[in-house]
Amino acid sequence: MGTNSTPRRRDHADLSSDELFHVLANANRRTVLFHLRQHRAATVDELTDVITEISGDESQVPNREQLRASLHHSQFPTLVNAGLITYDPEQQIAESTDVHGQIGEWLDLAVRHQLQLESVRETQQLDGRTEIHVLLVDDEPGLPEAIGAYIERENDDMTVTTATSPLEAVTRLEEAPFDCIVSDYQMPAISGLDFLKAVREEDATVPFIVFTAKGSETVASQAIETGVTDYVQKGPDTERYDELAARIRKAVADD
DSSP states (O other): OOTTTSOOOOOGGGOOHHHHHHHHTSHHHHHHHHHHHHHSEEEHHHHHHHHHHHHSOGGGSOOHHHHHHHIIIIIHHHHHHTTSEEEETTTTEEEEOOOOHHHHHHHHHHHHHHHHOOOOOOOOEETTEEOEEEEEEOOSTTHHHHHHHHHHHHOTTEEEEEESSHHHHHHHHHHSOOSEEEEOSOOSSSOHHHHHHHHHHHOSSSOEEEEESOOOHHHHHHHHHHTOSEEEEOOSSTHHHHHHHHHHHHHHHHO
């Protein structure tokens, strides 16, 4: 293997949360990792076929030569540097390292959602009103589902999709457009504000509301400086969910 063809391999256990977020946020890299997790090794041509097939629409992916070049020169080196695969550029064969634990579990979940993707949802109308699609991100077990169910029950014009981590939320954002994103502030791997920064790199205008129990002037100030649309503090009763729904509606109307 040529020593100048690929970067020096790291151990993926050494990856910071920001580095892992960057690596796994790319759909093609996730597809490569998922396929290699199942089959251990594959050629560039095989992985090109897999990515094209998963896309479901060849017009939405580069032509084969562009895709092969992207894998060879960009995606593979990134994965090698992260310690997630090895790659022989002469044989053009990529091989998985042991992707397990939380990385493997999240990867399986993310790509299964990607495989199940049929089409991007279009804006729907309910009783003459535009339906508001909300992405709610919170790592507390069961909480985002409970909040989402309450908001949908009390607000006929809202549909809430949940994610339990920013990484899962990235997959949700690739699946469908959202009118508003609501995120917890304090999460173990990536904070709500770090997630916002990643969102803003792709969409500078989508309303983003921080919904958190960690209330302080410092948090509010950081949220405003980072470009948060609104800031709502959690509470012990459903009144806070009603307040959140009202802020979502206002943020979307003002957008």
